[in-house]
Amino acid sequence: MKTDVAILGAGAAGMFVALAAQARGLSVVLIDPSAHTPNNLAISGGLFPAAGSALQRSSGTQDSPEAWLDDLRQFAPGMVNENIASSVAHALPLATAFLVNDCAAPVQFLPDVVAPGHRQLRFHCVAPASGAALHTWFRQACMQQPRIRFVTDRAHVTRGAQDFQLTTAQDTYHACQIVLAGGGFGANPEMVARFIPGMAGALHNGSSTQDGSTMALGMAWGAQLWGMDGYQGQGHTHPGGATRLGMSIPPLGGILVNRQGLRFVAEDIGPSALAPQVLAQDNGLALEVFDAAIEAQLGNHGAYQQAVQAGRVMTADSVASLAEEAGVDPAALTRTLTQVSALAQGQANDPLGRRSFARVLRPPFKASWVTGALSHTQGGLLTQADGAVLDPQGNTIPGVFAAGGCAAGLSGRGADGYLPGNGLAQAFGLGWRVAQALG
Ligand SMILES: Cc1cc2nc3c(=O)[nH]c(=O)nc-3n(C[C@H](O)[C@H](O)[C@H](O)COP(=O)(O)OP(=O)(O)OC[C@H]3O[C@@H](n4cnc5c(N)ncnc54)[C@H](O)[C@@H]3O)c2cc1C
Secondary structure (H helix, E strand, C coil): CEEEEEEECCCHHHHHHHHHHHHCCCCEEEECCCCCCCCHHHHCCCCEECCCCHHHHHCCCCCCHHHHHHHHHHHCCCCECCCCHHHHHHHHHHHHHHHHHHCCCCCEECCCCCCCCCCCCCEEECCCECHHHHHHHHHHHHHCCCCEEEECCCCEEEECCCCEEEECCCCEEEEEEEEECCCCCCCCHHHHHHHCHHHCCCCECCCCCCCCHHHHHHHHCCCCEECCCCEEEEEEECCCCCCECCCCHHHHCCEEECCCCCCCCCHHHCHHHHHHHHHCCHHHEEEEEEEHHHHCCCCCEHHHHHHHHCCCCEEECCHHHHHHHHCCCHHHHHHHHHHHHHHHCCCCCCCCCCCCCCCCCCCCEEEEEEEEEEEEECCEECECCCCEEECCCCCEEEEEEECHHHECCCECCCCCCCCCCHHHHHHHHHHHHHHHHCC
């Protein structure tokens, strides 16, 4: 069967490209052998930045793609993938408008989601934010489009002189263009050990589908790789990885202490950079301490609400009872909270370099033990601004496109370069560019 475009991977990038490509009249075969296993989109917080979107503008927020780029470059100096950064930044308002206006997606601007590294409120999702809900909407939208054929078999892919041949148990598809959208390699221990040795064996709280298989296809076809040591860490993950607190507690005023009751990091460095810092504490654990006033601001944070439902958040009326419940030295915790209170009132500079504490923490206190995890990898196939995959000489590989975790991300190098929202920003923004470039 002939089709205009074959897409490998029905996650954030693959489903977005499928919807945007079919809207241009193209026929699409969308192949995903693990369609019934939660992918990274389904596991994610679902939060994506779209600086300058019409939704954001109508809330009265002043922002622009340039302002987001500026934040990205300040957050990850010298580590930004300039091949795609500007293209993605300017695509995001268009991609958001496409979802809302052309596809009737229930996407909203979320005026209460603060994120480290972002000087503006610019996150979008369904409300309350949930990657699972966004995934369900995408899946149904793809299923309803007659020009999208959704195939849940594994495909054997070969690249011929004229086209790509994708053989499944049911059918064989021929396409002149292929989009590699199978995600990253976080669930592939050999690749993690090779490219991110510092996280070899670490908890992976992303999807088991991230085996690097579509990246391997691009590599076999001569693609260049970029930023392979980059990853999104998650320093607010619960042991076991099933739930997490989300990224917003530190910017709202929360702190982290170790088993000895001592702070060890400027907590608002971002959830990704936080992961290795938490892992460096005793047993790789830290107690995230905040209060009921902060919790009241997390109503739109799906990840936090799930953690509460899972019984992961403790409540205490005093520092002494918090220390007892958490098993932390009470005298040290009292000293730490007294110091933090002084810092929050501007009475001293933080020796750990944190600039803002947002509020003085008051009872009732909330707390939760967290660890550091590898959420998803950022390195991948280097593309140009429209998602066409490049070889080491900088030439495009004819007919081969990539987006999402399979493609090189927006910024790299360890955990530090990941600005919150970069994952879906790239999946949707680069996905939009790919869909416009397909013929
Ligand atoms: C815990 C966690 C929280 C996150 N929170 C956020 C957030 O709030 N905001 C944000 O921007 N990003 C977040 N991310 C990152 C975000 O989820 C990813 O960047 C995004 O899902 C990448 O899209 P993708 O399409 O590449 O991957 P996925 O959404 O995982 O989709 C890839 C699909 O490809 C399929 N596949 C794999 N191999 C093959 C193959 N060989 N053939 C066919 N199909 C294949 C898989 O089954 C899967 O369905 C989070 C990630 C995690 C793990």
